[in-house]
Amino acid sequence: MSLGEFELIARWFTQPGRRRDVLAGVGDDAALLDVPAGQALVAATDTLVEGRHFLPDAPAESVGHQSLAVNLSDLAAMGAQPAWALLALSVPRADEAWLAAFARGFHALADRFDVELVGGDTVRGPRVVTVQALGFVPRAQALRRRGARPGDGLYVSGSVGDAAAGLELLRGGVAGDAVASLVHRYRYAEPRVTLGMTLRGVATAAIDVSDGLLGDLAKLCDASGVAAVVQLERLPLSEALLGRFGAADAERLALAGGDDYELLFTLPPSDAAAIESRLAQFCRITHIGEIVAGRGVRCCRAGVEVAVEVAGHDHFAE
Amino acid sequence: MSLGEFELIARWFTQPGRRRDVLAGVGDDAALLDVPAGQALVAATDTLVEGRHFLPDAPAESVGHQSLAVNLSDLAAMGAQPAWALLALSVPRADEAWLAAFARGFHALADRFDVELVGGDTVRGPRVVTVQALGFVPRAQALRRRGARPGDGLYVSGSVGDAAAGLELLRGGVAGDAVASLVHRYRYAEPRVTLGMTLRGVATAAIDVSDGLLGDLAKLCDASGVAAVVQLERLPLSEALLGRFGAADAERLALAGGDDYELLFTLPPSDAAAIESRLAQFCRITHIGEIVAGRGVRCCRAGVEVAVEVAGHDHFAE
Numbered sequence: 023m024s025l026g027e028f029e030l031i032a033r034w035f036t037q038p039g040r041r042r043d044v045l046a047g048v049g050d051d052a053a054l055l056d057v058p059a060g061q062a063l064v065a066a067t068d069t070l071v072e073g074r075h076f077l078p079d080a081p082a083e084s085v086g087h088q089s090l091a092v093n094l095s096d097l098a099a100m101g102a103q104p105a106w107a108l109l110a111l112s113v114p115r116a117d118e119a120w121l122a123a124f125a126r127g128f129h130a131l132a133d134r135f136d137v138e139l140v141g142g143d144t145v146r147g148p149r150v151v152t153v154q155a156l157g158f159v160p161r162a163q164a165l166r167r168r169g170a171r172p173g174d175g176l177y178v179s180g181s182v183g184d185a186a187a188g189l190e191l192l193r194g195g196v197a198g199d200a201v202a203s204l205v206h207r208y209r210y211a212e213p214r215v216t217l218g219m220t221l222r223g224v225a226t227a228a229i230d231v232s233d234g235l236l237g238d239l240a241k242l243c244d245a246s247g248v249a250a251v252v253q254l255e256r257l258p259l260s261e262a263l264l265g266r267f268g269a270a271d272a273e274r275l276a277l278a279g280g281d282d283y284e285l286l287f288t289l290p291p292s293d294a295a296a297i298e299s300r301l302a303q304f305c306r307i308t309h310i311g312e313i314v315a316g317r318g319v320r321c322c323r324a325g326v327e328v329a330v331e332v333a334g335h336d337h338f339a340e
Numbered sequence: 341m342s343l344g345e346f347e348l349i350a351r352w353f354t355q356p357g358r359r360r361d362v363l364a365g366v367g368d369d370a371a372l373l374d375v376p377a378g379q380a381l382v383a384a385t386d387t388l389v390e391g392r393h394f395l396p397d398a399p400a401e402s403v404g405h406q407s408l409a410v411n412l413s414d415l416a417a418m419g420a421q422p423a424w425a426l427l428a429l430s431v432p433r434a435d436e437a438w439l440a441a442f443a444r445g446f447h448a449l450a451d452r453f454d455v456e457l458v459g460g461d462t463v464r465g466p467r468v469v470t471v472q473a474l475g476f477v478p479r480a481q482a483l484r485r486r487g488a489r490p491g492d493g494l495y496v497s498g499s500v501g502d503a504a505a506g507l508e509l510l511r512g513g514v515a516g517d518a519v520a521s522l523v524h525r526y527r528y529a530e531p532r533v534t535l536g537m538t539l540r541g542v543a544t545a546a547i548d549v550s551d552g553l554l555g556d557l558a559k560l561c562d563a564s565g566v567a568a569v570v571q572l573e574r575l576p577l578s579e580a581l582l583g584r585f586g587a588a589d590a591e592r593l594a595l596a597g598g599d600d601y602e603l604l605f606t607l608p609p610s611d612a613a614a615i616e617s618r619l620a621q622f623c624r625i626t627h628i629g630e631i632v633a634g635r636g637v638r639c640c641r642a643g644v645e646v647a648v649e650v651a652g653h654d655h656f657a658e
Contacts, residue, residue: 045380046484049563051417051548052384052473054482057375062363065458066370067472069428071465099369110387110428110470140383143470147389152428152461152470154385155370164372166364230369245367 034125035109041138043105053140055106061158066096072149077192082120084209085151086127091213092232093155094135095283098218099230101165102157104135109142110152135215163222165287167245170227174288176250176311177298179214181260182235183272186279191266203262211283217305221287224297228287234278236330238286240319246288249316254323254330258308277321277330288313352443353427359456361423371458373424379476384414390467395510400438402527403469404445409531410550411473412453413601416536417548419483420475422453427460428470453533481540483605485563488545492606494568494629495616497532499578500553501590504597509584521580529601535623539605542615546605552596554648556604558637564606567634572641572648576626595639595648606631 036048046054057063070076070092076085090107097104109128113121132139137155188208191201214230221228229242236252243250254273263272289297294309301307321330354366364372375381388394388410394403408425415422427446431439450457455473506526509519532548539546547560554570561568572591581590607615612627619625639648 045479046418046482050485051414051546052382052420054418054477055381055383056479057381059377063373063375063381063474064370065373065424065426065472065474067426067428067459067461067470069430069461069463069465069468069470071430071463071468074463074465096369100364100372102370106383108383108385108472110385112387112389112468141385143385143387145387145389145392147387147392147468148466150387150389150430150465150468152385152387152468154383154426154472156381156383159372161363161374164364167368228369 034121035139035142039138041105041136044138044140047138047140048142053106053108055140055156057158060160062161062164064097064100064102064157064159064164065154066093067152067154068092068096069150069152080209082123083127086124087131087210089151089153090128090131090137090155091211091283093153094131094137094213094215095230095232097155097157098213098215099165099228099285100159101163101218101222101228102159103219104137104155104157104215106140106156107132107137108154109139111142112145112147112150114146114149159222165218165221165225165228167227167229167242170242170246170248170288170313171290172248172313172315173291174226174313175291175294175309176252176286176288176313177307178231178235178258178286178310179217179284179305179307180282181258181263181306182231182282182284183263183276183279184208184260185211185281186275187263187267189281190275201266204266208281211281213283214285214305217285217301220301221285224289225287226290228285231280231282231284231286233280235286236277236319242286243317243319249314250311250319251314252311252319252321254321254328256308256310258306352439353457353460357456359423359454362456362458365456365458366460371424371426373458373474375476378478380479380482382415382418382420382475382477382482383472384411385470385472386410386414387468387470398527400441401445404442405449405528407469407471408446408449408455408473409529409601411471412449412455412531412533413548413550415473415475416531416533417483417546417603418477419481419536419540419546420477421537422455422473422475422533424458424474425450425455426472427457429460430463430465430468432464432467477540483536483539483543483546485545485547485560488560488564488566488606488631489608490566490631490633491609492544492631493609493612493627494570494604494606494631495625496549496553496576496604496628497535497602497623497625498600499576499581500549500600500602501581501594501597502526502578503529503599504593505581505585507599508593519584522584526599529599531601532603532623535603535619538619539603542607543605544608546603549598549600549602549604551598553604554595554637560604561635561637567632568629568637569632570629570637570639572639572646574626574628576624
């Protein structure tokens with residue numbers, strides 16, 4: 023049986039209205055939404071292309087999760103509370119099993135953060151998924167990439183490198199229990215929404231680690247007009263990553279690998295100790311370096327500067 | 341020379357801030373936007389896939405125009421004033437000429453409606469363009485598909501069928517001065533933004549004609565719980581359409597063809613004459629039928645009901 027576009031939308035992508043701030047959702051020409059007074063709207067969009075951002079044999083559920091997670095991570099990096107999403111889905115055919123699993127992955131994450139799918143477009147074409155996430159943040163408290171100052175401490179949440187390791191294992195055809203946690207981290211990375219909201223008015227700058235820690239740190243430094251020094255021995259590396267890859271490769275994956283969706287942020291030195299202990303109650307954070315005057319990103323090991331060559335994640339680089 | 345993703349974004353898609361309500365635009369993790377007090381946010385997204393929504397040899401400038409126009413048309417159908425857009429662009433390579441022309445078409449339309457591009461994502465993949473348009477409308481005045489009542493008059497703006505005719509000519513390889521206006525109408529359809537805003541608090545229901553007049557009218561009727569009767573001889577057909585295709589094919593294209601981006605709307609009978617003359621000052625509108633009790637859409641010619649078979653535009657229909 024072949025399903026028409028309108029049936030598709032009705033079957034998998036129309037949810038009963040769950041949020042009172044949705045005045046009109048799926049089923050009109052556009053969604054009609056109520057942004058709370060005093061809050062700025064925060065809007066992000068990210069695209070996943072089959073074969074490039076997810077493997078052709080990726081479980082559809084993980085693609086559904088990822089397509090929303092990357093966008094919620096962008097909102098988290100601004101300190102925003104997510105509220106609504108729109109989904110533009112291009113698929114080669116109305117494959118019911120694939121769509122049902124995709125919707126399951128998407129909605130499971132949406133439910134956890136009380137995000138309502140309020141609109142979208144379903145078309146036939148190559149498998150390309152674009153999600154737009156909308157949320158809000160008190161106007162004066164949004165986190166930005168700019169704002170880091172010399173003397174600020176540099177922090178990262180959770181652990182880095184796991185997702186890139188998971189992708190490398192999948193590409194190499196390695197599977198099994200021993201690598202399951204790394205693969206899971208790649209497929210089901212958790213956006214740091216609560217941490218982002220907690221950093222409002224606290225962090226001087228923030229960015230999410232989507233293209234690799236060093237590349238994203240360079241963007242934060244550029245936007246802030248500062249430099250950074252990373253202490254390599256402080257990088258938070260998981261046991262699974264170290265156990266499977268060893269110290270040198272683990273460091274490479276942590277510095278250059280994308281898709282972890284941790285937050286990288288800066289704290290002013292005066293309040294750092296108090297903030298660190300408050301944040302540590304619900305999320306691991308690690309002080310990995312310092313913001314200094316100048317330009318660029320430098321790495322040190324045991325206090326000595328070392329050269330680290332990593333390619334930034336650039337979709338069009340040769 | 342190959343351009344990196346970040347250079348691409350900087351070169352063609354970073355505009356100097358033009359709107360004061362953009363607190364952060366391209367260049368942070370997400371856009372930060374100020375919705376005016378008392379207004380609801382209106383959000384729409386539409387995707388164009390090469391080979392399906394635009395021809396592989398379509399001028400890139402027209403693809404840029406279309407990708408924004410289809411979304412502004414959705415906002416117009418809600419009575420919204422457009423404000424911001426996000427662009428998710430998947431292209432096989434960093435083709436500078438194509439991207440420059442695409443950006444030119446996109447920005448020319450954006451400029452005309454004071455829309456600022458505030459974010460997006462550029463990836464390598466098959467040519468697929470997804471735009472999200474954001475705007476606002478006073479909460480109580482949004483146009484909806486529901487709201488049409490028996491006795492209301494049924495109206496359409498401009499002329500219908502031209503865009504579908506233009507596409508049919510392009511597909512058949514027909515070019516030249518004689519068909520230029522139809523082809524132009526397909527490639528550069530103008531969203532009815534001003535009309536939509538004028539219909540606020542006036543029209544009882546509205547939808548844009550993107551999938552064909554009869555198909556879109558059926559959606560409006562379904563949402564409103566009413567039926568409609570269309571008087572076929574009243575359809576506004578352009579001279580170019582009639583001259584090239586003759587009466588029968590012109591009618592077929594007007595009823596089933598998509599991509600005109602005219603507004604289809606209903607007016608209460610009591611105020612219709614005054615509203616009609618007000619609207620006629622800046623936009624052709626035509627009274628093409630009536631809303632009646634019941635379900636479904638019927639067509640009449642010279643007062644006699646006639647059977648019209650048209651396939652609704654469904655991307656997954658066989």
